[in-house]
Amino acid sequence: TQLLEQSPQFLSIQEGENLTVYCNSSSVFSSLQWYRQEPGEGPVLLVTVVTGGEVKKLKRLTFQFGDARKDSSLHITAAQPGDTGLYLCAGPVFNAGNNRKLIWGLGTSLAVNP
Amino acid sequence: DTEVTQTPKHLVMGMTNKKSLKCEQHMGHRAMYWYKQKAKKPPELMFVYSYEKLSINESVPSRFSPECPNSSLLNLHLHALQPEDSALYLCASRRVDRGNEKLFFGSGTQLSVL
Numbered sequence: 001t002q003l004l005e006q007s008p009q010f011l012s013i014q015e016g017e018n019l020t021v022y023c024n025s026s027s028v029f030s031s032l033q034w035y036r037q038e039p040g041e042g043p044v045l046l047v048t049v050v051t052g053g054e055v056k057k058l059k060r061l062t063f064q065f066g067d068a069r070k071d072s073s074l075h076i077t078a079a080q081p082g083d084t085g086l087y088l089c090a091g092p093v094f095n096a097g098n099n100r101k102l103i104w105g106l107g108t109s110l111a112v113n114p
Numbered sequence: 115d116t117e118v119t120q121t122p123k124h125l126v127m128g129m130t131n132k133k134s135l136k137c138e139q140h141m142g143h144r145a146m147y148w149y150k151q152k153a154k155k156p157p158e159l160m161f162v163y164s165y166e167k168l169s170i171n172e173s174v175p176s177r178f179s180p181e182c183p184n185s186s187l188l189n190l191h192l193h194a195l196q197p198e199d200s201a202l203y204l205c206a207s208r209r210v211d212r213g214n215e216k217l218f219f220g221s222g223t224q225l226s227v228l
Binding site: 043 | 118154155156157159162164169170204206214215216217218219220221222224
């Protein structure tokens with residue numbers, strides 16, 4: 001069974017600090033995705049990483065896919081209160097019926113305090 | 115139009131009630147999903163419809179009954195629910211872009227079962 005382990009589970013920091021969230025697996029994934037979910041809303045896709053070693057930047061967010069495609073990280077520089085939310089990593093797997101679905105990490109609940 | 119619209123936003127129901135959740139998208143996506151999410155946890159997949167046919171049922175109890183009347187609409191019929199079914203129910207549609215899938219989520223229906 002493929003699993004995605006996400007850490008830390010909870011993070012509370014002050015505005016302006018940097019942070020890194022990790023998403024690890026013992027399995028190889030063809031791609032990994034990062035979503036952010038704000039209270040009262042559905043998750044919103046931030047990025048998809050597909051190539052081992054790939055680095056993608058989205059303003060103050062930097063995403064990296066491990067060389068072996070088993071892990072990914074999300075680094076936020078100079079966090080702001082607007083970054084508060086639940087960050088989820090997800091990767092595609094095939095079920096017994098050969099249907100593709102996403103499996104999810106447990107999420108990182110981030111609170112950025114002003 | 116990149117929206118998935120869910121109604122109602124909030125729903126309170128008794129254990130003997132019958133209610134329905136509705137989801138609509140006009141992006142031309144041919145796959146639609148129902149997820150269940152507890153607070154600060156990742157979404158749990160319930161059902162997937164692909165081209166209006168049920169392709170994935172994650173062993174969901176029969177008190178949840180999905181329906182896909184056409185490619186733009188997805189319903190979830192609820193009957194004889196239990197208090198532990200209280201959760202945020204999320205609908206999503208899927209777009210495939212250069213082999214990568216992107217899920218678009220609605221804002222969800224916050225369901226309370228009394």
